[in-house]
Amino acid sequence: MTSAAMRPFVEIAEADADPETAERLSNLICELFSGRGLVISAREGRNGLWRIKVILPPGEAWAAIEQLLAELSPAPLPRFTLRRLDREAWLHAPRPALAPVRAGRFFVHDRRHRPAAGGVSIEIEAGLAFGTGHHATTAGCLMALDRALKQRRFKNGLDLGCGTAILAIAAAKAARAQVAASDIDPVAIAVARENAARNAVLPLVAFSRAEGLRDAGLAARAPFDLVMANILAEPLERFAQALAGVAAPGACVILSGLLTRQAARVAARYRNAGFVLQGRLVIKEWATLTFVRGRHGAFSGKVGTGFP
Numbered sequence: 001m002t003s004a005a006m007r008p009f010v011e012i013a014e015a016d017a018d019p020e021t022a023e024r025l026s027n028l029i030c031e032l033f034s035g036r037g038l039v040i041s042a043r044e045g046r047n048g049l050w051r052i053k054v055i056l057p058p059g060e061a062w063a064a065i066e067q068l069l070a071e072l073s074p075a076p077l078p079r080f081t082l083r084r085l086d087r088e089a090w091l092h093a094p095r096p097a098l099a100p101v102r103a104g105r106f107f108v109h110d111r112r113h114r115p116a117a118g119g120v121s122i123e124i125e126a127g128l129a130f131g132t133g134h135h136a137t138t139a140g141c142l143m144a145l146d147r148a149l150k151q152r153r154f155k156n157g158l159d160l161g162c163g164t165a166i167l168a169i170a171a172a173k174a175a176r177a178q179v180a181a182s183d184i185d186p187v188a189i190a191v192a193r194e195n196a197a198r199n200a201v202l203p204l205v206a207f208s209r210a211e212g213l214r215d216a217g218l219a220a221r222a223p224f225d226l227v228m229a230n231i232l233a234e235p236l237e238r239f240a241q242a243l244a245g246v247a248a249p250g251a252c253v254i255l256s257g258l259l260t261r262q263a264a265r266v267a268a269r270y271r272n273a274g275f276v277l278q279g280r281l282v283i284k285e286w287a288t289l290t291f292v293r294g295r296h297g298a299f300s301g302k303v304g305t306g307f308p
Helices: 019-033 062-072 087-091 136-151 166-175 186-198 216-221 233-238 240-246 260-272
Strands: 009-017 039-044 050-056 081-086 101-103 106-109 120-123 156-160 178-183 205-209 224-230 247-259 275-283 286-293
Touching: 009 019, 009 062, 019 039, 019 050, 019 062, 019 233, 050 062, 101 136, 106 136, 106 166, 120 166, 136 166, 136 224, 136 247, 136 275, 136 286, 156 166, 156 216, 166 178, 166 186, 166 205, 166 224, 178 186, 178 216, 186 205, 205 216, 224 240, 233 240, 233 247, 233 260, 240 247, 240 260, 247 260, 247 275, 260 275, 260 286
Parallel strands: 106 120, 156 178, 156 224, 178 205, 224 247
Antiparallel strands: 009 050, 009 081, 039 050, 101 106, 247 286, 275 286
8 A cells, every 4th residue: 555655745836916916927837837737727815816826746846936937027926835735635635515606507516515406417526626616717618608508509529628627517418418628637637537427427528638739639539519718818829729720610619717808819819710709708807708610710630739
């Protein structure tokens, strides 16, 4: 049996910052470390501050990363605290109950709550992964998916940066669609797989640990008629051309993880890549954008590189 000292650990660096600083640091971390397995989230916290969370893969030291950020950041960094956790113990540790969330037809709850009568119930246990339906971006994506499902049916979806796989599970349960779900973090994939099994859609969801769209499994499953990506504005912009390469003509593309002030910039990038903006949903300061892949576009058969 593996001793506690030999178990894989995860380090998590966290800090509170004003929204502008949180956005700046999130984009900087994505730009510098996109290929090294770091997972970054920035979400609304208390007193107008955001909580920045960076999950480090094995072999990465926060001290070195923080030093590089300090050298490149034009303003002083907020104070980060560091936690070291046993991955397996964290995944299965008891967690506080979360209030259920209703988003369109979807009712998201944890194991402490019963499924709702009517609609589509999704049981989610977050663990180290992002996505319980409580954040405005996740709720926005679910609401946008609900609207899209009222207009058409989907057969082959993609949940890019899946976190807990809440969006993949929603599409699989509501449309009985086949869905590819990818994330750069192996812990997120483990959490997502458990959630898919818990919701009885594991046969419908194919998981990949991948950086962006760099994965042979994703390439083999393209083109997709539904694409969902709830990440950050900066990587969403980078993915525009890559997603154009895997989205079928007429595909529905739902994007979130961006502030309302970032929406116009992201929309412009996708228009240039051949997408047509169909809807914009705003919850608090967060925007969810829904696009349709232009019918004149053609599936290239090639998966883009994702992050340069």
